[in-house]
Amino acid sequence: MLLYATRPVFPWDELDISPTLGTIREALRAIPDGKLLATLNARRHNGCNTYPVSVRWGVLLLPIILRHPTLEACLEELRRDAALRLLIGIASEGAGPNGWNRTRFLAVLGEAPDLVLLRGIFDHVVQRLGAAVPDLGRHTAGDSTGLRGRREPNADRVAAEVADGLPQASGGPKEYKDDEGRVPKVVEWFGYKLHLLVGAQHEVVLAYHISDTEVGDNECIGPLVEPGQGHRPEDRIPTWAYDKAAGDTTVHELRYEAGIKPLMQNRSCWPKDGERGEAIGGRIPCHVVHDEAGPVYCYATVSAPPVRRAMSSAGHEKSRGTLKYRCPAKVQGFTCASASKCNAGKSYGLTVRVAQELDLRRFPSVPRDPAIRAPVQWAHACRAGE
Template identity: 25%
Template sequence: MYILQESLFSFEELQKIESKERLPIFFSALDLRPYARELRNPSPRGADGHCRQGILRALLAAPLENIDTFTGLARRLKFDLRFRYQCGLRLDIPAPSISTLSRVFAELTGKGLAKQLFEDLVTQCQEAGIIDGTHVAIDSAAIHAYEKKEPKRKSELTGNANWGAKFDTFGNKVKWFGYKLHLAVDAKSELPMALKVTSAHVNDGDEGPALMTTVAAKSKVKFFMLDAGYDQIKNYEAARNVKAQAIIPLNPRNEKEPPAGITRKGTPCCSMGFPMTYWGQEKVHLKFRCPHATGQVDCPLGMAACSSSNYGMVVKINSQTDLRRYALPHRESRGWKELYNKRTSVERCNSRMKTYLTADQLHVWGIQKVTTHQYLNAIVLLASALAIAKQRVQNAA
């Protein structure tokens, strides 16, 4: 296994390579034979004579080449012989038809092979040192659909497309019809480690615990970074249950009156009413010191009002007494803010999938097929990172 030291996300690097050279590099990281065997008909080749591994390659090459329909993929295979050859499809017979591509896609969906390939590639990226997995960011993205609209009650039962709304970065409320793509992303490599597709109306916070559990089963996560939409006690508990810490800003809509002598963000106040100074943590306890002793305020009574010690009054709070209010590290500390800033990794991953790939260009219907579509896009990111890592090792040899 090739090991990539100080790995950086390399999808843009692959995108800069010309298409005719990009595909061989991309496919060099993929061994699709085990998955193609699951797609084969009883005969050695399909009834239409097309190699299933070649069709699987073509379905993966489609998002990389920004081809978002079976019609567009069939046309590219028909008229671009180099593309067809690089996908491993024969040139002496007609290119696969739209119905053949659609049928293989349906098989991928029915047998869960896209999810299996995605999970195998996540493991390979971890073994190669590309995915670190100790700091994971979670967020959702809007996915637009053009399906026939169903009554809300029916769509809630089927999980298919529905109306959704969320606030953008600037606080504007955005509405759309379709789905949500929930992603858990490694903050170091900006690569997806777990995903789930739901109807657009599903609340972000409801999907946090499942994503955390899935990721924690694969790696030793220390911190999960999520935005204020996940500020629900179940997300803090889910992180604690896998021995990690949730880094989530407090959502004013969920806020209740804090305990007496405690600020909204969990800082205790001294007897004079000044917020105390955070002074690190001891296991699950947060330590705070007299603000006059640390030079943060000029108390008219000095330290004597609270303590006779030259060190000043010290307060220790057990963070386990209120997982939401007391974070490790403290919510107002530099360390907490540095951790939360890593949440932007999931935003960049979402952006790549929607801008450079085809995550937001749906031409399949139903949540099962939409999920397969998203897995194929995520697979492209993982395979691209593996391919570039392999290429770097070869160039260095």
């Protein structure tokens, strides 16, 4: 069997270690920053203009384009390379800004209205890229990571940021649990949380949101997927993979309304080996149950003891808002002791439709594969005669 893999839009392992000046110039020109720079220049105070806005903006972008790990590494290259300095408007070796100038410039960019203009630049670039790459954002993934920061000492500035709805730096821990529920590793940092929506195929960030460390991942899903915000090419997210941190009911309701199919594992909240059948309801037989993750099972009650098997998924019926399952014996072609009782002579076999509205967490549009779940033992005796 041949497996074909599509390369991402940006194959990071093949990018030039030292891009040419022409490549750098084209990268700088591709950023729609005219409105931002005009606003910054209009707000400049009278007095010394040692480092123009365009120079400080260029020094901010160059470490990203050149893939320097630190600002100092970029400043050292600027001191050595005269052609690179002239590209962003630095006249001589000693005329470039230092780290303190960059810190103050970042503080300015983090306030209104410059922060809104920065997000507009990001959104515009994503929209342009989406027009050039038709399958950008077709299959996505989300997660969060820690950003290190420092506390703002100016109380007035803090009050102004809070009034603007900006998060404040705080301490945050992240626990990593093993399969047995123990916590072998804890990571702590002081700063913020960065929430990302990424195109899984091309490895491109489509949307981002920054919060304080106390905000859960599930609370920041809305800003990443809300339509009309310009974060992503519209109507282009059929699937989104995330970990259990975003698996609450509110998130699943939001995704269901947006037509996004979630790919995630449910949190374990039920008692061990728990399963339910009464929640399915309707005309479904009492020997059809589901476990905490959502896969649907049927019991061959004629056998002694009863045998549980995963029902065969027949897909998602969007018009009905249901998940369809069929008799596994009919689909897979094996002999079941309860076949005559369950199928009642039907060639197609027993059909079960589960309404997603019963529990969007457990019955998403992409049915979960029971093979990834640990076997669940028969937790309660089968009713006599069922």
